[in-house]
Amino acid sequence: xxxxxxxxxxxxxxxxxxxxxxxxxxxxxxxxxxxxxxxxxxxxxxxxxxxxxxxxxxxxxxxxxxxxxxxxxxxxxxxxxxxxxxxxxxxxxxxxxxxxxxxxxxxxxxxxxxxxxxxxxxxxxxxxxxxxxxxxxxxxxxxxxxxxxxxxxxxxxxxxxxxxxxxxxxxxxxxxxxxxxxxxxxxxxxxxxxxxxxxxxxxxxxxxxxxxxxxxxxxxxxxxxxxxxxxxxxxxxxxxxxxxxxxxxxxxxxxxxxxxxxxxxxxxxxxxxxxxxxxxxxxxxxxxxxxxxxxxxxxxxxxxxxxxxxxxxxxx
Amino acid sequence: xxxxxxxxxxxxxxxxxxxxxxxxxxxxxxxxxxxxxxxxxxxxxxxxxxxxxxxxxxxxxxxxxxxxxxxxxxxxxxxxxxxxxxxxxxxxxxxxxxxxxxxxxxxxxxxxxxxxxxxxxxxxxxxxxxxxxxxxxxxxxxxxxxxxxxxxxxxxxxxxxxxxxxxxxxxxxxxxxxxxxxxxxxxxxxxxxxxxxxxxxxxxxxxxxxxxxxxxxxxxxxxxxxxxxxxxxxxxxxxxxxxxxxxxxxxxxxxxxxxxxxxxxxxxxxxxxxxxxxxxxxxx
Numbered sequence: 001x002x003x004x005x006x007x008x009x010x011x012x013x014x015x016x017x018x019x020x021x022x023x024x025x026x027x028x029x030x031x032x033x034x035x036x037x038x039x040x041x042x043x044x045x046x047x048x049x050x051x052x053x054x055x056x057x058x059x060x061x062x063x064x065x066x067x068x069x070x071x072x073x074x075x076x077x078x079x080x081x082x083x084x085x086x087x088x089x090x091x092x093x094x095x096x097x098x099x100x101x102x103x104x105x106x107x108x109x110x111x112x113x114x115x116x117x118x119x120x121x122x123x124x125x126x127x128x129x130x131x132x133x134x135x136x137x138x139x140x141x142x143x144x145x146x147x148x149x150x151x152x153x154x155x156x157x158x159x160x161x162x163x164x165x166x167x168x169x170x171x172x173x174x175x176x177x178x179x180x181x182x183x184x185x186x187x188x189x190x191x192x193x194x195x196x197x198x199x200x201x202x203x204x205x206x207x208x209x210x211x212x213x214x215x216x217x218x219x220x221x222x223x224x225x226x227x228x229x230x231x232x233x234x235x236x237x238x239x240x241x242x243x244x245x246x247x248x249x250x251x252x253x254x255x256x257x258x259x260x261x262x263x264x265x266x267x268x269x270x271x272x273x274x275x276x277x278x279x280x281x282x283x284x285x286x287x288x289x290x291x292x293x294x295x296x297x298x299x300x301x302x303x304x305x306x307x308x309x310x311x312x313x314x315x316x
Numbered sequence: 317x318x319x320x321x322x323x324x325x326x327x328x329x330x331x332x333x334x335x336x337x338x339x340x341x342x343x344x345x346x347x348x349x350x351x352x353x354x355x356x357x358x359x360x361x362x363x364x365x366x367x368x369x370x371x372x373x374x375x376x377x378x379x380x381x382x383x384x385x386x387x388x389x390x391x392x393x394x395x396x397x398x399x400x401x402x403x404x405x406x407x408x409x410x411x412x413x414x415x416x417x418x419x420x421x422x423x424x425x426x427x428x429x430x431x432x433x434x435x436x437x438x439x440x441x442x443x444x445x446x447x448x449x450x451x452x453x454x455x456x457x458x459x460x461x462x463x464x465x466x467x468x469x470x471x472x473x474x475x476x477x478x479x480x481x482x483x484x485x486x487x488x489x490x491x492x493x494x495x496x497x498x499x500x501x502x503x504x505x506x507x508x509x510x511x512x513x514x515x516x517x518x519x520x521x522x523x524x525x526x527x528x529x530x531x532x533x534x535x536x537x538x539x540x541x542x543x544x545x546x547x548x549x550x551x552x553x554x555x556x557x558x559x560x561x562x563x564x565x566x567x568x569x570x571x572x573x574x575x576x577x578x579x580x581x582x583x584x585x586x587x588x589x590x591x592x593x594x595x596x597x598x599x600x
Contacts, residue, residue: 057428059600077432085428091421093326095333100325107322108429152425162428 001034004160004192005056010065012051012216025051027216028065033209035159036190038182040203040224042297043213044305049196050088052213053162056194057085069160081110084153088164088196090145094138098124098148101137102155109156116155123151126181128174142169150178154185161185161193167202179206204228204297212304219304228294234273237262237289238280248279264293319431320439327413327443340409340451347401348458357466359383387469392560394459395477399484399552402455403513406448406485407492411505413444414496414591423600434592441493441588448485452478477559480551483577487546487584488513494591497598516548546583550576 012026026048033039041049054060055067058074072079092101099120106116124130127147137145146169153161161182167175183206185191197203203210204224212220212227220227238245241263249256254276255266267273273290280287295303331337358366366373417423417440426436456478464470492509499505519525522542526535557572 054424054600057424059424059427061597061599077430079430080428081430083428083430085424087421087424087428089421090425091419092425093330093422095330096326100329104322104326105425105429107318107325108426108431110318110430 001037003032004035004070005031005033005039005194006066006068007031007052007056008066010052010055010067011063012048012055012060013063024216026055026062026065029211029213029216029218031211031218031221033192033194035192036186037209038186038193038195038207040207040210041194041196041213042200042203042210042301043219047213048216049213050164053085053164053194053196056162057083082156082159084156084158084161086146086149086153086161086163086166088168090149092137092145092148092152095136097134097136098129098151099133101148102151105152106155111156119155119157123154124148126154127151128177143171143174146170147174147178150181157189159191161191162196163193164196165198166195167197167199175202182206200296200298200301210297212301214304220300224297227300228297232267232269233293234265234267235262235289235291235293236265236276236287238285238287240285245280245283245285248283249276252276252279262289319429319435320442323436323439323443324446327440327447330416331409331447336409337447340405340447341454343405344451344455344458348455348462351459352462352466355466357383357386359467383467384469387463387467387471388560391460391463391471391474392556395474395555395559396552398456398459398478399481399555402448402452402478402481403485403488404510405451407488407506407509409451410444410448410489411492411496411509412502413440414493415500415502415505418497418500418600420600427600433596437493437497437592437595438588441489444489444493445482445486448489449482452482452485456481471559473561474559477555480555480558483581484546484548484551487580487587490584490587490591491546494587494594497591497595512545513548516546517552519545520547520549543579544583546580547576551580 008030010026010029011024014023014025015021016023025046029048029052031039041052043049051060055062056069056074057080058077061075067074069079070082096104102120102123103116106119107113111119121130121133124133127150129144129147129151132140132144132148137148140148146166150163150166153163163182166182167178170178179202182193182195186193193206195203195207207224209223210221210227211218241258241261246256246258246263249263249265252272252275253268254272257264257266265273265276267276277287277290328337331340356368414437417426427433431439456475460470460474463474488509491512492505495505495508496502519538519542522538526538529535529538554572554576
């Protein structure tokens with residue numbers, strides 16, 4: 001798989017107005033995103049997500065380290081030839097119509113007029129804005145403006161999409177449509193999508209891999225499955241599931257919680273789990289279901305952030 | 317070229333949507349209409365026999381004045397007025413171009429395109445110049461046509477005088493862009509640009525000011541400022557001299573030397589270069 005976004009040892013320090021205080025926004029982060037991949041960038045406020053995206057677009061300059069998009073260093077404007085960007089809280093000039101805005105941004109991306117004219121209805125239809133083509137943006141709702149922003153990012157058929165809170169202000173149906181659109185872009189056109197969002201469920205539902213940033217560093221990295229698999233809880237459905245069985249399990253040191261006709265077992269490791277199954281069978285019980293309980297991405301995220309808070313408190 | 321076309325379209329659409337374009341041309345049109353209806357000339361055998369201004373008879377002392385001479389005198393005097401009017405309107409209509417582009421949420425959309433920052437800034441500058449230049453052409457062209465219609469006398473130098481006005485607009489717009497990049501404020505851009513225009517007028521008396529100050533370094537500073545800043549007074553005189561041609565006294569014609577043009581243009585180029593450098597380094 002071709003790497004389309006590559007970040008290596010990226011550091012960014014902001015200097016205060018008087019040049020004395022330095023704030024580290026990014027502290028040597030590394031990651032790569034391949035062609036056709038849906039990649040999520042997570043982190044609490046001030047973790048460095050937006051700074052990373054801004055460096056990738058050349059809006060901000062890195063203090064050290066390297067970043068490249070489509071194989072070109074980010075300080076080369078050509079690296080943005082095939083990049084579509086939707087900034088958070090974007091302000092597409094509201095005196096324009098959807099058609100005019102797409103025409104201006106298409107031209108700025110190097111498209112020919114004829115090409116733009118053909119592409120505008122297609123891309124507006126993709127974001128369900130076809131009927132608003134000649135309406136001024138100032139008449140649009142927030143969700144519609146967001147959809148138009150996405151259309152502006154897609155107008156030149158980019159290879160890389162950088163999206164900052166793309167579903168902000170969009171209703172649930174619209175969110176699903178945007179998710180589907182992004183998946184299609186990745187699957188059908190091989191577009192690489194880097195999604196920066198606070199909506200963890202959104203990232204969980206959309207992305208293949210995520211990086212969790214914390215204090216300017218990558219705190220966790222991997223596929224959504226890998227990150228949410230790290231658990232020692234299992235759901236068990238067995239018969240009979242009486243109090244004596246629960247007591248027997250608790251004797252081993254396992255945590256047992258009865259939830260809606262099944263048990264959630266907290267064990268130390270797989271051997272511990274097997275010992276509980278042995279106990280069930282020794283009592284003549286029947287195992288009907290045993291599945292690992294996955295944590296949500298939100299659980300992982302909150303754990304990571306809390307771990308950091310505890311470390312900070314400990315340090316103090 | 318595509319970037320330039322996109323920027324021109326953007327600037328023109330913005331000017332139209334925000335009423336700037338309409339106000340810009342409306343004010344110019346009002347002025348043209350007043351001018352056209354105010355003057356009534358009675359020409360007999362190529363000489364002015366009588367004239368009415370706003371319906372009132374102008375005392376001619378029973379003498380006949382050559383129409384060519386009258387037109388030349390009129391256009392020469394009028395060009396000074398147009399020099400100020402065109403410049404002021406142009407700054408009002410274009411000083412917002414950079415601050416508004418640099419607004420959060422807007423600049424990201426422009427810079428995320430495969431366009432170098434210098435190219436983006438210069439495209440916007442050219443778009444601003446086209447907007448301001450079109451007004452100069454409209455205003456001066458209309459006045460010229462009215463004069464031709466009412467008198468039958470065509471003085472092409474009047475139209476060419478518009479080029480000097482355009483030069484000062486280009487220089488002041490470069491300065492407005494520099495301030496716009498630095499402060500991201502339309503108000504500050506307008507105020508400082510007008511400030512520099514008037515400062516340039518004051519510095520025309522640099523000899524007398526330098527002679528009046530008590531210390532040598534102060535005199536040196538005044539002279540340096542004079543050579544650095546745009547020579548707005550000298551360029552105004554140059555417009556008069558250019559339009560009037562040889563009919564004007566030597567004192568006025570002496571303004572038509574290359575030095576004020578070259579140093580003023582150098583100031584503009586310097587401002588644009590500095591603005592480009594700052595814009596390239598700026599973090600958004």
